[in-house]
Amino acid sequence: MATSSTSMHSSYASDNARGASSVAPACPGCGSRTVRFVGRIPDAVEFAGHSVEVPLSGGGLWSCRGCELMFRYPTLPKSMLDHLYNQGSEEAWVTPSEQRVDWALARAALAKWGKSGSILDIGCYDGRFLLSLSAGWKRHGVELNHAAAARAATAGISIVGTDFASLATFEGRFDAVTAFDVIEHVENPAKLLGECATVLRPGGLLIIATGNARSLPWRLLRSRNMYCICPEHLAFVSPQWCANIAPSVGLEIVSVLPYRRVERPLFARAFDVIKSAVYSLSPSAIAFLRRRGVGRLSHPVKVDYPPLWPSARDHFLAVFRKTHA
Numbered sequence: 161m162a163t164s165s166t167s168m169h170s171s172y173a174s175d176n177a178r179g180a181s182s183v184a185p186a187c188p189g190c191g192s193r194t195v196r197f198v199g200r201i202p203d204a205v206e207f208a209g210h211s212v213e214v215p216l217s218g219g220g221l222w223s224c225r226g227c228e229l230m231f232r233y234p235t236l237p238k239s240m241l242d243h244l245y246n247q248g249s250e251e252a253w254v255t256p257s258e259q260r261v262d263w264a265l266a267r268a269a270l271a272k273w274g275k276s277g278s279i280l281d282i283g284c285y286d287g288r289f290l291l292s293l294s295a296g297w298k299r300h301g302v303e304l305n306h307a308a309a310a311r312a313a314t315a316g317i318s319i320v321g322t323d324f325a326s327l328a329t330f331e332g333r334f335d336a337v338t339a340f341d342v343i344e345h346v347e348n349p350a351k352l353l354g355e356c357a358t359v360l361r362p363g364g365l366l367i368i369a370t371g372n373a374r375s376l377p378w379r380l381l382r383s384r385n386m387y388c389i390c391p392e393h394l395a396f397v398s399p400q401w402c403a404n405i406a407p408s409v410g411l412e413i414v415s416v417l418p419y420r421r422v423e424r425p426l427f428a429r430a431f432d433v434i435k436s437a438v439y440s441l442s443p444s445a446i447a448f449l450r451r452r453g454v455g456r457l458s459h460p461v462k463v464d465y466p467p468l469w470p471s472a473r474d475h476f477l478a479v480f481r482k483t484h485a
């Protein structure tokens with residue numbers, strides 16, 4: 161056990177050294193060169209819930225001292241990412257509507273703002289969130305997946321583009337824009353926020369929901385947390401990052417609401433924390449137990465991955481208001 165633990169620690173350390181030897185990148189959000197290497201991200205064996213034949217290089221996790229963005233570098237080439245997205249399961253992103261804590265929080269924020277208006281959902285899939293709103297809203301969507309966009313259109317959603325980049329030339333203005341689990345998939349989240357602000361009327365709301373790169377799993381597991389290991393996740397934001405970036409794109413923060421995606425009883429949440437705490441101290445201890453078939457600690461994908469932590473309060477919903485034209 162002692163030998164196994166030592167070898168795992170030395171491989172963890174040499175992994176980190178390999179990532180750190182890469183040339184330090186500029187921050188993809190603010191362009192600053194004052195970036196810090198956090199650690200090597202383990203290679204991934206799944207992309208968007210779909211197994212891949214050859215492990216995908218994780219790259220390194222970096223943190224920007226300028227804007228507080230955390231980001232993966234190097235990333236997989238765009239052509240490979242596009243190919244992998246096309247291979248992925250169409251249903252990989254779908255969670256039953258009644259389990260979407262972020263949608264419930266967003267509906268509450270929108271209801272506080274008003275009962276009607278025009279709304280754009282970026283990454284609307286087949287329009288499920290938009291269709292859950294009250295009838296007073298004129299619903300629009302942006303969606304890359306053609307089959308899902310076609311279903312949304314059939315359900316009465318006006319599809320205005322396939323990609324958020326197309327918003328730069330869009331002439332309409334909306335009272336609200338939403339983007340759930342989208343910002344972590346783009347290389348430059350500041351650009352996404354700016355494009356969203358461009359299509360908002362002054363006083364309109366932007367609502368984003370994503371992982372929180374300052375939450376407990378990140379502080380404990382750093383570059384080895386599962387959110388980071390997902391190879392389709394490129395950039396990682398936090399409420400602090402939102403506060404830093406908002407004024408530069410004409411937005412102000414109305415509220416920040418941390419949430420858990422899965423509610424579990426207190427004892428289950430405590431067990432989740434203990435497993436991850438043990439892993440943070442000794443990944444080999446968890447791997448050792450898994451190899452011996454300790455069921456509750458098993459991971460469906462890889463023996464040396466961090467334990468799943470479904471009850472972590474590691475997401476947040478940020479509500480912004482557009483401050484000027």
Ligand SMILES: [Zn+2]
Nearest residue numbers: 187190224227
């Ligand atoms: Zn930055």
